[in-house]
Structures are given as structure tokens and as C-alpha cells.
Amino acid sequence: QQQVKQSPQSLIVQKGGISIINCAYENTAFDYFPWYQQFPGKGPALLIAIRPDVSEKKEGRFTISFNKSAKQFSLHIMDSQPGDSATYFCAAYITWEYGNKLVFGAGTILRVKS
Amino acid sequence: NAGVTQTPKFQVLKTGQSMTLQCAQDMNHEYMSWYRQDPGMGLRLIHYSVGAGITDQGEVPNGYNVSRSTTEDFPLRLLSAAPSQTSVYFCASSYSKGSIHSGEKLFFGSGTQLSVL
Numbered sequence: 001q002q003q004v005k006q007s008p009q010s011l012i013v014q015k016g017g018i019s020i021i022n023c024a025y026e027n028t029a030f031d032y033f034p035w036y037q038q039f040p041g042k043g044p045a046l047l048i049a050i051r052p053d054v055s056e057k058k059e060g061r062f063t064i065s066f067n068k069s070a071k072q073f074s075l076h077i078m079d080s081q082p083g084d085s086a087t088y089f090c091a092a093y094i095t096w097e098y099g100n101k102l103v104f105g106a107g108t109i110l111r112v113k114s
Numbered sequence: 115n116a117g118v119t120q121t122p123k124f125q126v127l128k129t130g131q132s133m134t135l136q137c138a139q140d141m142n143h144e145y146m147s148w149y150r151q152d153p154g155m156g157l158r159l160i161h162y163s164v165g166a167g168i169t170d171q172g173e174v175p176n177g178y179n180v181s182r183s184t185t186e187d188f189p190l191r192l193l194s195a196a197p198s199q200t201s202v203y204f205c206a207s208s209y210s211k212g213s214i215h216s217g218e219k220l221f222f223g224s225g226t227q228l229s230v231l
Contacts, residue, residue: 009154032215043118043204043222044157089156093215101172102214104149104157 002027004092006105013112019077021108023090026071032093035064035075036104039086047088048075080112116140120205120223127195127230135190135226137205143221145211146188150174150201151225157204163188164211195230202227 005024013019023033034049050057050064050073057064063076077084090105121136139146147162159172163182177199179191188207192199205223208214 006156032217034219036220041224043206043224044220045222046219049217095215100211100215101159102220106154106156 002094002103004030004090004103004105006090006108008108009106010109011111013077013080013110015080015082015112015114017080017112019075019080019084019110019112021075021088021090021110022072023074023092023105024070024072025092027094028071029094030092030103031095033064033066033073034091034093034102035062036089036091037086038089038107044087044089077110080110082112082114085110085112118205118207118221118223120203120226122226123224125226125228127192127228129195129197129230131195133192133195135192135203135205135228137188137190137223138186139188139205139207139221140186141207141209141221142185143207143209144185145209145213146182146205146207147172147220148178148180148188148190149204149206151204152201160190160203162211192228197230200228200230 035047036044037047038044048059052068061078066073088108093102118139144165148160149157158174161180163169169180203226206220208220
């Protein structure tokens with residue numbers, strides 16, 4: 001119930017295409033959903049985040065779509081570029097009686113072909 | 115600002131050896147944590163600290179010890195290394211545990227790649 005399921009495990013997209021990464025959760029106590037981007041040899045870095053009272057958030061070419069009823073959220077990268085090639089992690093923050101914590105998905109390795 | 119600094123970057127151990135992974139941050143962050151990253155399993159929390167002298171277990175604490183004697187440093191100790199501890203380890207910090215929920219980013223170090231033979 002504290003898991004965040006992420007798919008696909010890996011993704012290859014042509015330059016200029018749209019990259020879509022999906023995440024799902026079960027526990028409705030999750031109430032904050034950040035995405036982290038990790039380049040090879042580096043630590044993850046916060047990319048964009050959303051709260052469940054908003055259905056979409058856009059920052060440049062990156063958009064999070066959030067479906068509260070389905071308990072799903074996704075990252076869309078428009079006009080994907082080779083520089084976007086990285087591992088992407090969705091995450092969810094839970095605040096409940098057992099304490100609060102950030103739970104990460106398994107990650108998606110994105111490769112954008114030029 | 116250096117941010118979060120981890121040392122060493124690479125380490126090879128033999129089964130049964132012990133070692134300490136170092137982590138230091140210069141942002142005066144209260145919250146510090148250790149994650150391990152394994153293929154297909156994402157980032158899993160090992161231990162965390164909400165301030166000097168206060169530590170707690172995460173999802174996968176077995177085989178690891180931590181202590182927090184200063185605000186800046188949060189070392190991770192492997193007591194008796196096992197092949198199952200082969201992984202990439204990340205230290206991360208933020209202003210406070212609750213500030214992550216408020217939108218503050220979790221700052222990660224660049225990682226330590228550990229192999230246990």
C-alpha cells in the first residue's frame with residue numbers, strides 16, 4: 001500500500017517525439033507527487049511536482065498529468081531531446097499515522113535517439 | 115556551496131569487511147538520509163536523521179548503522195559487508211523532513227558505487 005508502481009522500465013523515443021512515463025499508487029494518503037531526473041553518474045534532482053488538487057502542471061516541455069480517481073499520474077516530455085536521456089523516478093509523499101515519508105518508483109531509463 | 119558531498123565514489127570490498135560511507139552537507143539541513151539504488155527497484159530508504167543525535171530506520175536498514183553527531187555529517191556504516199549490499203548508495207538532505215512535502219527539493223549527492231565480492 002506504500003508502493004508506487006512505475007512503467008515502463010525503459011523507453012526509447014525519437015528526437016522531437018513525446019515521452020510518457022506512468023505511475024500508479026494505492027494509498028490515498030499520498031498527497032504530494034514529485035518527479036526526479038537522474039543523469040548517469042549523478043544523483044537524482046527534482047524536476048517537477050504536483051499535488052492532488054491539480055490535474056495538470058506544466059513547466060516548459062515537462063508536464064505532469066494527475067488522475068486522482070484512478071490514482072495515477074504521468075510525466076510527459078514534449079519535443080524530447082537527446083539531452084533528456086536520463087533515468088526518471090516518480091515519487092509520492094505519504095503523511096499518515098505511521099510517519100511521513102517519500103516513496104520512489106522503480107525508475108524509467110529514457111533514451112532519446114537523435 | 116558544495117551541496118551534498120559523498121566519499122568515496124567507488125569502493126570494492128570483500129565479504130565480511132566493514133567500511134564507512136561518508137556524507138557531508140553544507141546547507142545547514144536538518145534532514146539527512148541514505149538510499150540505495152538497485153536496478154528495477156528504484157531508491158530505497160536505508161536510514162534517516164531529522165537532526166543531530168536523532169536517527170531512525172527506513173525500509174531496508176539491516177546490515178547498516180548510522181549516527182549523526184553533527185548537523186553536517188551523516189556517515190553510513192556497513193558492519194559486515196555482504197554481496198547483497200552491492201549497490202549504488204546516495205546520501206540526500208533537505209531543510210527538514212516536512213519541507214519535502216512543502217515542495218522543497220531533496221538534495222542528492224553524486225553517489226558511491228559499492229561492490230562486495
